[in-house]
Structure formats: structure tokens, C-alpha cells
Amino acid sequence: MTIDVVGVSKRFKSFNALDNVSLHVRSGELVALLGPSGSGKTTLLRIIAGLDWPDAGEVRFDGEDALARTVRDRNVGFVFQHYALFRHLSVFENVAFGLRVRTGKDKVPDAAIRARVSELLELVQIDWLADRYPGQLSGGQRQRVALARALAISPRVLLLDEPFGALDAKVRKELRRWLRHLHEELPVTSLLVTHDQEEALELADRVVVMGHGRIEQVGTPAEVYENPATAFVHDFIGETLALPAEVRAGRLYAGDRPLALDSQGTADGPARLLARPHDVDFADPGDAPFAGRVLAVRTFGPVRRADIEIAGRDGPVVVEAAVPLQQDLATGGLIGLLPRKYRVFAASA
């Protein structure tokens, strides 16, 4: 089922949660809504589910107006951030809930409910927990129950709100792979909200990066990582080394010194040169466009990082650079930084 969001806006009192957001999700896709807290990603998910209503805009499922239907009739599977399992019901009854509440001509016979629930519990690999209560389960097990419960109503849209947020790193990684596998097995279009970029990049077909109630960029994980459309995306996804600069008459300057770097068509004014740490080489201070004093060097496993203080327009700026293992770097010494691959954005952006 395709999902279309057209010009959706939503305000909470004075806070602009969503500002004219449009998004197209293809059928069978797994899309991640990625952004910091307060970026509006959960609000967008709740509007698609029908748990919140937009002030303006449209939501369409397969071209049909979804806003004309309540959450009850949208047939979406929603997995809540803290699972929201029914604490007074067993795992079995939690999963059976969506079938039990059907009345009249939609009523599901008890035998069919039993069969369907067993099948789902097997699918999420927790059939041995059927008689337990949510309070007796681990975080990962609750997550599986929540997913089985959402799948019980055979939704064609699966919405997941920070599905792995409350789990420890190891379980998270395992469940992530398993969810991707599950998505491929089921005829379902999935939308996942996360603030964890690693999760979004690893799991999703496409990533929607959100900030301040707007969509900053939509693209494949490789696209948003390699070619960030805005400084916000560059900052938010992957590690960023930000160097202060200025564009004057189309040329890049560091202080009063012109740089032999491309300004990439950025408008005149204060600018920021953004690069991935591994795309910045060390060089002799005299030859490099940027130079600074080494404050500290840290090593964790194969990774070495150095804090380098660089003179900026409004006082010194400390950047974190990646240091090759074979490089000797003395604390207190001067070192030059030479960006190999970089993007230039206006500083206000």
C-alpha cells in the first residue's frame, strides 16, 4: 500500500511540530523517519496512524483519503515506543486482542483466533511465552509481543515508533536484523521512527531526515550519508568535522587568508566547511588551509581522535579529527588540516 502525505502541518499551542510536510512512500518499502527529538517525526507517524489529526494537509493510503477514516478503520499496525502492552492480559490475549474486539459479522471464531495467535507467536519466536504476563518479560520479548499484536489485524501499513529505543545495544542489533527480515516476508509497507542514525541507515530502504518540523532530505542511506543536502543533515548523520570559514566574492577565506578550496557556489558571508573526519588529512601547518593546536589525543580500539583548537571568527573552535594510527601527534603541537572531500554551507543554515 502506498502512503502519501501532502502538505501536512500540525501545531501544538505555540510549537510548530510539522510545517508543510510532504512525503511519498512506495508500496512494500521500509522507510525510516530520522531526526533529533522535537523534529516532528513521531507526530508525523501518529498522524499517518490516525492517533493525531493534522491542522492542514492530506494523508492518502493507495490514493484514498485516510483522514476520512478513524484510527479504528485504517487497519494500521502501530508499535508503540514503550510497547503499551495490556498489562492485565497474557501474551496470548495481548496478541489476540485485535481479533477478539471484532463483533457482528466480522466476529472471529475462537478456534481461528487460537490458530492465528499461535502462528504469530511462532513468527516472532516467542510461542513458549504465551501464558506469561507483560511484567514478566524482558524488553526484547515485549518488543516481539508488541509486533505480533500489531500484525494480528493483518495490517498493510506497519508503523513503528522508536521500536528499539528502550533496548540495550546488543538486543537492538539482533532485533533490527530480524525486523528487516520480517518486513521482507510480509506484504506490508513499513514506516519506522528513530533518532538512531545507525539504525535508520542499516535498516531502511530510504531515510527521511527531519529537523524542526520539516523534511530536510529523502534518500537512500548511501545518498543521505554521501551527499547530505543541508548542513543539518551533514551534522546529524555520521560524524562531522566543522571548520569555520567565510565566502567573499565567491572565494573561500579562513580569516584573511584565501583558501585553495572550492566555495561550491555558496553565497557570500560566514560559512562552514563540513567534512567527515576520515576525509580530512593531516599536513604541515604551513601548507594546509586550516591549522590548529592539538589539545588531546584519545585512542579507543582501532579509532584515534584528536581535539584540535582552531582560530575562528568568534574565538577559538575545537574540532574532533580522526588520526591515522601510524601518525605521530604531540599534544600542544601545531598541525595542519587538509580536507580532501568536503561540503560548504552558509553558516546560518
Add this chain to the structure above:
Amino acid sequence: MSVAEIAPPATAPARVIRQAPPVHTEPPAVRIAIITVALVFLGLVIGLPLVSVFVQAFAKGWQTYVAALVDPDALAAIRLTLIVAAISVGLNLVFGLVASWAIAKFEFTGKSFLITLIDLPFSVSPVVAGLVFVLLFGSQGLIGPFLQANDIKIVFALPGIVLATVFVTFPFVARELIPLMQEQGTSEEEAAISLGASGLSTFFRVTLPNVKWALLYGVLLCNARAMGEFGAVSVVSGHIRGLTNTMPLQIEILYNEYQFAASFAVASLLALLALVTLCAKTILEKRLTREH
């Protein structure tokens, strides 16, 4: 870092405890003194009066005790008390549930005003509460002439007693439910609706089961207060023997007529109710803490 590196050797803690007792442990003499003071105080202020109620009730033998209870006026008082409690607890169960549901699960203007209003009966003297109903429904009251013209009796009759009791006991159920419902939030309800449940079905399948023990607890306290209420009921009842006297009122009348044994016999029933309430309350509290 692995877990094994952080955890201290398994044998260490036991030895440490034996060498240095926890700092918050008082010397035995102090402990015994404090506990004795607490027990003596409880015994004097609560235990002794409770025992004396039963001693006085049986002072003239159990025949007198039984006779006092099967007296037609006493029986009428017991029956009235049960009826009033049943109606007002029933009403407050529904009101309390609806009010706390609205307050805890929805946002609306005037919400804090509603919360204050629910607490009002706790801060108003019961006598004033009773007086309010007399002023409203009494023959000199606001709606009095209209009621008289239509031959409806509220004050000095069952409806007045029920109204006064409902007013006084209103906060018990709501106060018990609001904090719990607020803590539970609305996500389970949202989950239920997203799974296709109707509003009513969500309420009965999710909201109500989640608060059932707290609800029972509130009902219990509400019932105890409804049966024991004196002030407000005293003002609206009119003290008509065998007709509008509840148990507390009947006890007062008997006492004022120097029928001590009979008075304490009826009082012993209320004391018994208190004990039963206490036991039930303890059991419910255990269930409540176990589930949350």
C-alpha cells in the same frame, strides 16, 4: 568492558556485612523504646476505645445485645444505612470513574477547576454540606416551594440523606483513580483503538481492568465513610425514628436516652465494619503494590 570485570569477587560482600553493620541500625534499647512508645500510643488512642465499644455492648449480657439489635428502630436504622450506602456508593462509583477517566485521559479547559471541585467535600465541614441541601431543598429553601407543590420530599427523607452522603463521599473513588490513571497514560487505550476496538470496548477491556483494584479500594473507603457519616446526614435527616435514622444517628439517640448497652450494641456493628474494612484494605493494598 565486560560484566565480569566490573563485578567484585563473589565472596567479598558477605564478609564486609559481618564486619560493619549498616549505619542506620539503632542500638536495641533505643529500638525497643521507640516501638514501645508507638504501641502504647496506638493502644491508648485506638485499641482501648475499640475494645471498650465491645465491652460496653456486652456489659449487660448477650441477650440484651441481641435484643438491642432486633429492636424495630435499630433494624430500621440498619436497613436505612445499608440502602443509603448502596445507592451512594453505586453513584460515586460511576461518577468517580467517569470523572477520573475524563481528567486523566483527556485534555480540556477547566480541568484543574474540576479537580479542585472534586476535593471540595474534603475541605467543607459535613454539617455545612448538610445545611446546603436543607437550604436548597427545605421548605424555606430555593426549590422548596416547587418540591412541595409537586409533593416531592427530599429533605428529612431518603433522597436528602443519599444526597448528603454522596456529597461527602464523592472524593474517595476519584481521588484513588486519578493518580493511577494519569500514571498509566493513554498509550494502552491508543493501542486498543489502533487494533480496532471501539471506545466502549476499550474502556471495558483495557481502562477498567487496569484500575480495578484501585477502584475496589476507593469503593471500600467510600462505603466505610457512607455508613459512618454523621454530620451531614444529621442535618438533613430530621431524626424520625424508624424512618430517617441511620445507624450513627440511632446510636446518638440511644446514648442520649442513657440506653448505653443498646447504643454500644449498634456501635459495635459500625466498629465491626471498620475492622472488616481494615482487613480488606490491607489485602487490596498488597494487590495494588504487587501489580504496580
